[in-house]
Amino acid sequence: MEQLTSSLTPRTPSKSPVAGSSQQSSGSVAKRLGNELMTLMMSASPGISAFPKNDGNLFEWVGTIEGAPGTVYAGLTFRISISFPPNYPYVAPAIKFDTPCFHPNVDINSGGICLDILQDKWSAVYSVQTILLSLQSLLGEPNNASPLNTDAAAIWNNQEAFKTQLMRHYRPL
Amino acid sequence: MARKDFEMVNRCRRLPVCLEIFLDELRQKFYLVREDVDSFLAQYEVCSKSSVRYFTNVIVFQQSEDPTHISKLIFRLKEWYDAWLPSEELGATIRNAFILSFQTQLYSTLGPAFVKGFKDLIASTLPSSDPEAPEKPPDTAMWVIFETLGFLDRYESIIASAGYEHIEAYVLENCAGQWAEPMMENLRTWMSEKIVPWMLLMYGREATTTDDARVMLANVGSRFDFHMAKTLCDLRTREIFDIIVDYPDSNGALQDLKECLQRVDQRGALVKSLRKANRKRLLHPGADTRLILSQYVSTIKCLRIVDPPGVLLFKVADPIRRYLRERPDTIRCIVSNLVGDEDSGDSLVDESEPIVPLQQPDTEDYTDSNWEPEPIDAGPDFRTNKPSDVISTLVSIYDSKDLFVKELQVLLAQRLLAITDDNEVKVEKERRNIEILKIRFGEAALQVCEVMLKDMTDSKRIDGHVQSQKASIVHPTIISRQFWPMLESSEIVMPGQFQVLQEQYAKEFSTFKPDKRLRWLPHLGTVHLELQLEDRTVKADVPPLEAAFIELFSEKNIWSMDELIAAVGSVDRSAALKALLTWVHKGILREDEQGTFRLLEIAEEASPTREQPRLASTQQEIAPVTSLQQQQAEQMKVYWKFIEGMLTNLGQLPLDRIQTMLKFAPGYDQTIEQLAGFMEAARREGLVTVKDGIWKLTPK
Secondary structure: OHHHHHHHOOOOOOOOOOOHHHHHHHHHHHHHHHHHHHHHHHOOOOOEEEEEEEOOEEEEEEEEEEEOOOOOOEOOEEEEEEEOOOOOOOOOOEEEEOOOOOEOOEOOOOOEEOOHHHOOOOOOOOOHHHHHHHHHHHHHOOOOOOOOOHHHHHHOOOHHHHHHHHHHHOOOO | OHHHHHHHHHHOOOHHHHHHHHHHHHHHHHHHHHHHHHHHHHHHHHHHHHHHHHHOOOOOOOOOOOOHHHHHHHHHHHHHHHHHOOOHHHOHHHHHHHHHHHHHHHHHHOOHHHHHHHHHHHHHHOOOOOOOOOOOOOOHHHHHHHHHHOHHHHOHHHHHHHHHHHHHHHHHHHHOOOOOOOOHHHHHHHHHHHHHHHHHHHHOOOOOOHHHHHHHHHHHHHHHHHHHHHHHHHHHHHHHHHHHHHOOOOHHHHHHHHHHHHHOOOHHHHHHHHHHHHHHHOOOOOOOHHHHHHHHHHHHHHHHHHOOOOHHHHHHHHHHHHHHHHOOOHHHHHHHHHOOOHHHOOOOOOOOOOOOOOOOOOOOOOOOOOOOOOOOOOOOOOOOOOOOOHHHHHHOOOOOOHHHHHHHHHHHHHHHHHOOOOOHHHHHHHHHHHHHHHHHHOOHHHHHHHHHHHHHHHHHHHHHHHHHHOOOOOOOOOOOOOOOOOEOOOOOOOOHHHHHHHHHHHHHHHHHOOOOOOOOOOOOOOEEEEEEOOOOEEEEEEOHHHHHHHHHOOOOOEEEHHHHHHHOOOOOHHHHHHHHHHHHHHOOEEEEEOOEEEEOOOOOOOOOOOOOOOHHHHOOOOOOEOOHHHHHHHHHHHHHHHHHHHHHHHOOEEHHHHHHHHHHOOOOOOOHHHHHHHHHHHHHOOOEEEEOOEEEEOOO
């Protein structure tokens, strides 16, 4: 039932009248996203940030992640896009890298990310902030056991060669 | 006999030649007249010069020159005229030819010096403005001579201007600074009693009956009346600022002005003059906001008298309102007036003015049968200013009344927290104020204030209950955090017995209300202390910080300031010093060396520090409630986070996009102009850069 409602609901909280329950739910989703935005803005975690793309649509965000100092990604900044489903937070948001990111768990072409908490390990207690923090730590500590980018996984242990490959693909903002 | 001769000459057709010869002779002999004129004018000038020298330091409204010489000259001219005038028997033609020729010669002789003298002479014929001076009988003979010599026509403008100047002098002398009574009536009486008889000599000379005279005077009379009105109007226009200052004692002057403005079109000048005076004397940093407000209120009242439709007011008020909007403490001033602060001096609001709900600038009422078109000089953005009450006008300085309501809450919080000893009377007074304000602002707007008042009574009830369970000397005021304005937070931890008392009370409270928890605001409130020292007992009412410090001294006698600050948590050094100095002044502590204090168990006699305690030091000077302005600054910090967030992620944005994106920030209510100012401030701090109206963060 949940699935069915979600597929009927427009992805954006549109102004057109929709069925009572879904309207209510999209309203409460928007409220939750508003709160998350507020929390994110007010708690200054260094190197992570996100903001809605457009006014009026709280479901599409743009995020920014800076590589943590001490890792090969230090000093680099990556842009990501976050798309919240209408039944958020029961379903994880869809996240992908917009800046090409050479990383064992990131698809270099599509920007897709292989991270457990974004798939089967997702829980409603996570928030934008926890996702961003997880992504930031994922950059420094990849899960080489299940790579999306096998080339990257292969040369991870040779950090210098990895850095060269990384910089070849990297585009500054 | 002569007639026969004359006819003979005429029949011989020698008459034109004779006339020619006669006129020629007149021209040649005219030097005699000229000599006389010159000698009289010379005498006049010598006399007037000496008199000028005499009178330089004395301001006299009457002419200082003595025109008697001119008067003599006039009579002498008349003698010449009579001497040469052909006898009447010779017929009108010849007489007219003579008159024309004589006048031509005369006028060419009389230069500017005579004009000046003539004006003096005319002025001397005017009724004296000094009521003590004996009334002079009008010198009719002289006016007849003027007529004969043709002066009345030739010098009419000079005569009139002498009259105008006389009126001006009289008006200025009698009306300047006299605002209590309307002057117009008196002036008109004066005109008809004094000036009209004089005018009759000049303009009514051919009148045979009074009706005739009235008709003749009608035209010129209205000119003089206009001049009088204009003079008065100019005078009042110059004085308008002070007239408004003096209101309501200057009611008379305002009535005059109203009447004058209907007669004379000086409305533009009045607006200009008042705006200039306001700019120069009122709207500058030196003027107190209260003062500006009360002058504004007076201006409203005054200009409503002068111009009921309110066009003048609208034009004058605009700069004042714009200026007030920029003043940070305007709202505070208005609100404190609304709640009737005792210490704020006289109220802006008339006690007698009925309390009415705030009026919104309402739309045109098309069913109004008394509708009138807007006055002709109303500007395009003129809004019909229905005579609304003063408070509505003041509140309408701002776009929304929310600001007032917020400020009202802050003010109410301050006043409620300042109440000590369960002063029920004061709480009741606040309640009464709020009830009155409800009528103005509406029930909904003041709901929060209602909660605050309810908290006060509830605290008393809860305290009563807690005390009945377990008596305590702590009497807290329990307030609902959500509904009170932000209170200044404090990190003070009350030491020793205070803490014990607080904890006991909190425990009782939580058994009474298990779902609620007390969070102490220990820096607010008052403590009644009784200090038992070796040789004396001291009673004092002090703020909590002072109490905390002195409590610490019961542990040991000597503390350094840093130790004290550490013991109560964290406080400002200056606040700590102030608290300690309170005790020093009371002769209980003594500063041994810089930053070290010792308890004086035994009073030190003749200690230089034992002064009368300063009253100010025992009272909390800083307001415990953060003002609206601070709250706004706090709010702007939140908004800045959002701006930072959007610029980090979205790169660069134009101002209007930032404005629309900021609606994600809860409670964002700034206008785009305010945002622009804020961004500009951020740019000056080097946080952002702007290029072609696109803002972005300064790269780190």
